[in-house]
Amino acid sequence: MLKSLATHPAFRTAAVLVSVAVAGTLIGMGWEEARYGGTRTELERAEAAADELDQETPRGSGRSKQDEAILARTLSYFPPYPNGGRPEALAADYLGPGTPIAVSWFATKDSSDQVLTHYRKFLLDEGLPVVGLRFNDNAGYVGYWVPKDDEVRLMSTLRQGDETIVFVSSARMRNYLERAASRVPAGVPVPKGLQDAASLSLKMEGATNVTVTGRLPDTALPDAEQAYAALLRDQGWSVTEARQAGFQETELTLTRTGLRGQATLRQPAAQRDVEFHLSLMRAQGAP
Missing domain, CATH: 3.30.160 (Double Stranded RNA Binding Domain)
Structure with a gap:
């Protein structure tokens, strides 16, 4: 008997990565509902630490070197979304030693399903082993696992109001x-x-x-x-x-x-x- 695909390391890692890449933590609840107090989040603390380490901004880009590095670690594996806004860096390497992770994001007026369908087709056309899950009409993820690097690369979606936030992430989660x-x-x-x-x-x-x-x-x-x-x-x-x-x-x-x-x-x-x-x-x- 074949085991459920949920036992495959790519699927198990992806399910958890969605959460640490922000989208999973907000499934079914508005961002405002998650904000209970004035304490900075783990992601905000990571961003602040990165800004302290490197404030130098490449000429003309409007982004720090740290942000450019995060974008390179995430966006290199997926083509730009046709109807997407300007991508921005979110955070990196905030899960402790031995767990490289980078997360960026962009917004689009298109639905969650439109984004997921677009990237699923791209991955299939490239012959990549697709992992993915549609949580509901407003949230899901699609991506693939690279066995050689033990790395999962995902596009996670979260629909809020009249726009969809897309989180682009890459991580090696086994140690975590x-x-x-x-x-x-x-x-x-x-x-x-x-x-x-x-x-x-x-x-x-x-x-x-x-x-x-x-x-x-x-x-x-x-x-x-x-x-x-x-x-x-x-x-x-x-x-x-x-x-x-x-x-x-x-x-x-x-x-x-x-x-x-x-x-x-x-x-x-x-x-x-x-x-x-x-x-x-x-x-x-x-x-």
Whole structure:
């Protein structure tokens, strides 16, 4: 029997990389909802540190050398989006030693699906091994894994209002996952029987975002959905369910005082495993 693609290192790394590349932390919630206080985020601290290291700006570009380096590390692998705005550097190497990562972004009026479809076609035309996931109408990712370098390169989308923010990232996450993914934090609700769990916590402004990915083996999507929703309600969560038309996946929005999250359960065709992804925002001081 073939294992679910969710167990493949490229898919597991990509699922976590989306979160640390910003898009995953905001799936299902507005950026404003994530801003609980005045503390600088990890990304803002990384940007500030980079600015202190190198303030020199190349003539005519309007960008620092640090920003130019970040853009080179991310945009080199994808062609410019036809309807995209000017790309900007976001942050780099903020996950500690041994985990090279770079993130840039641009905005477009096109939908999330338009962006993902465009880059998926490009990758397929180039003969690259595509990884990707559509979380909902407003968010998803597409990219590919380079086995030789153990590097994942992604385009992650997040639709907000009348524009889509596209995060372009490249990272070698194996060391970070080995350090940070072994345990799911206490109080984070995950389905019973979850296997190959990868957990990551990212401090934001006055809040912490926790991402958990994994798989539920040898089960059907309706059974997994029903069992997880029942577990959440037993633990005092308010749950809203939404099925994605045309996709073998279900979204669950879960809320409790000071906590808000979105879980995606997905079963690819001809697979016996259900893929699980949870993004949970915990406000500072929440129980």
